[in-house]
Amino acid sequence: MVKGTWTVKKGLAEMLKGGVIMDVTTPEQAKIAEEAGACAVMALERVPADIRAAGGVARMADPEIILRIMDAVTIPVMAKCRIGHFVEAQILEALGVDFIDESEVLTPADEEHHIDKHAFKVPFVCGARDLGEALRRIAEGAAMIRTKGEAGTGNVVEAVRHMRRINAEIRRLQGMRREELMKAAKEMGAPYELVLEVAELGRLPVVNFAAGGIATPADAALMMQLGADGVFVGSGIFKSKDPMKRARAIVAATTYYDDPQVLAEISRDLGEPMPGIDTSSLLPHQRLQERGW
Amino acid sequence: MVEPMRVGILALQGAFREHAQVLGRLGVETRLVRRPAELEEIEALVIPGGESTAIGRLLFEYGLAEKLLARAREGLPVFGTCAGMVLMAREIEGIEQRTLGLMDITVRRNAFGRQIESFEAELQITVLGDKPFRGVFIRAPLVTRVGAGVEVLAEFEGKPVLVRQGRLLACAFHPELTDDPRLHRYFLGEVAKA
Numbered sequence: 001m002v003k004g005t006w007t008v009k010k011g012l013a014e015m016l017k018g019g020v021i022m023d024v025t026t027p028e029q030a031k032i033a034e035e036a037g038a039c040a041v042m043a044l045e046r047v048p049a050d051i052r053a054a055g056g057v058a059r060m061a062d063p064e065i066i067l068r069i070m071d072a073v074t075i076p077v078m079a080k081c082r083i084g085h086f087v088e089a090q091i092l093e094a095l096g097v098d099f100i101d102e103s104e105v106l107t108p109a110d111e112e113h114h115i116d117k118h119a120f121k122v123p124f125v126c127g128a129r130d131l132g133e134a135l136r137r138i139a140e141g142a143a144m145i146r147t148k149g150e151a152g153t154g155n156v157v158e159a160v161r162h163m164r165r166i167n168a169e170i171r172r173l174q175g176m177r178r179e180e181l182m183k184a185a186k187e188m189g190a191p192y193e194l195v196l197e198v199a200e201l202g203r204l205p206v207v208n209f210a211a212g213g214i215a216t217p218a219d220a221a222l223m224m225q226l227g228a229d230g231v232f233v234g235s236g237i238f239k240s241k242d243p244m245k246r247a248r249a250i251v252a253a254t255t256y257y258d259d260p261q262v263l264a265e266i267s268r269d270l271g272e273p274m275p276g277i278d279t280s281s282l283l284p285h286q287r288l289q290e291r292g293w
Numbered sequence: 294m295v296e297p298m299r300v301g302i303l304a305l306q307g308a309f310r311e312h313a314q315v316l317g318r319l320g321v322e323t324r325l326v327r328r329p330a331e332l333e334e335i336e337a338l339v340i341p342g343g344e345s346t347a348i349g350r351l352l353f354e355y356g357l358a359e360k361l362l363a364r365a366r367e368g369l370p371v372f373g374t375c376a377g378m379v380l381m382a383r384e385i386e387g388i389e390q391r392t393l394g395l396m397d398i399t400v401r402r403n404a405f406g407r408q409i410e411s412f413e414a415e416l417q418i419t420v421l422g423d424k425p426f427r428g429v430f431i432r433a434p435l436v437t438r439v440g441a442g443v444e445v446l447a448e449f450e451g452k453p454v455l456v457r458q459g460r461l462l463a464c465a466f467h468p469e470l471t472d473d474p475r476l477h478r479y480f481l482g483e484v485a486k487a
Contacts, residue, residue: 001412001413001414002412002413002414003409003410003411003412004409004411005412005413007413007429007470008408008411008412008413008429008430008431011308011411011429011431011467011470012408012411012431012432014308014310014311014342014470015307015308015342015343015344015375015376015431015432016343016344017306017307017308017309017310017343018304018305018306018307018309018343019306019307019343019344019347020347034346035350036350037306037346037347037350037351038344038347039306039307039343039344039347040344070407074346074388074402074403075344075346075347076344076408076432093409096406096407096409097407097408098407098408098409098432099408121409122408122409123408251347251350251351252351252354252355254306255304255305255306255327255351256327
């Protein structure tokens, strides 16, 4: 019997596909998410919109909050650590969380290095804006990728940009001759072996979710139609007027993403969504997606 | 060889793509099932791994459960893996969770612990021959009670992890995450034709 193998790390991500992972800050919210059909929850002290509003240094959540959320639900519980902060990751692994998000939503602890994720038994998910970034994270051991989008804005435009860019770059690799793939690897700063694998598969070798700005069932279905394997919803649910109703609608939209009749039905009368932010109004230091190397 | 057959894969949430790939390699036609009417068009069904609470909620809310139970009563062969096994069980230990209750078994969810306890192990499965089968257990359930008429086909540390009841087959592990198609072939052959 062997634990923590690449197959079981990558495998848990495969099991999350077609599902919605919801940010929660209390056991009560976690129960609402589970009841609504979330395939996992992300245990946080504050949702990204509040992290953005609070400013200062954003760190790993208090273990007490994470443990209480783990006790409240039977679905997988994820938690975030800062980019490069491998001790926060060690603590999260010791707590027994099911997945770690090495996340740009928190303040980076290292401006050059990400965590060596192969050194852990617990799987990691990391954000990416383009294919090179995604493949660097996979080479470091990430078992799952998500778009960065622009967290805490309720604006899907950046997630769309990142998903389209990654998929366009994959299609470009598929059209290349083998000797051209080395040049592509060099240009995008990605390991050659992974570039070869992507060119062959026509997709990333791990699951790729959409994240960062998803606030409505239509947003979730849009990302699924653009090729996402599933979605993360951060502030979008518990910053809205009726979280249970919205959570259920986003879950259904992620399954029935290609059925406009169902989408029309579930989008009705959901109450106010979270207030949004025009991402073009953000100053460079307010753009969380720029964090990561 | 497997006879041509149309196999549905419940595609509400979870690892349905991997099952489609294994079944495709065995040469059968696959259909992703998301709507009640699609259950009419298939000759066997796979319920994949994923989160049983997420799949279960959509199953009951979108009218698939009723149709699926009716088809199972008519003898539709069903193969559930991991969350699929949980959904096929009559009873879940310790928690209130709505299931299809197709098989007379009791299941304990996350029986081995959280993700860091997830593991791979070699299993001896007599019906598949002498060569061991690689069991991939991810936050896996266990069978804690088997009713009369349920056969235990494999155990791990003395507990059932692969069970069969007539045309119903369920396992706690993930054969779709390996390159070994023997268990899928067994389902399409022995189980579905029983």
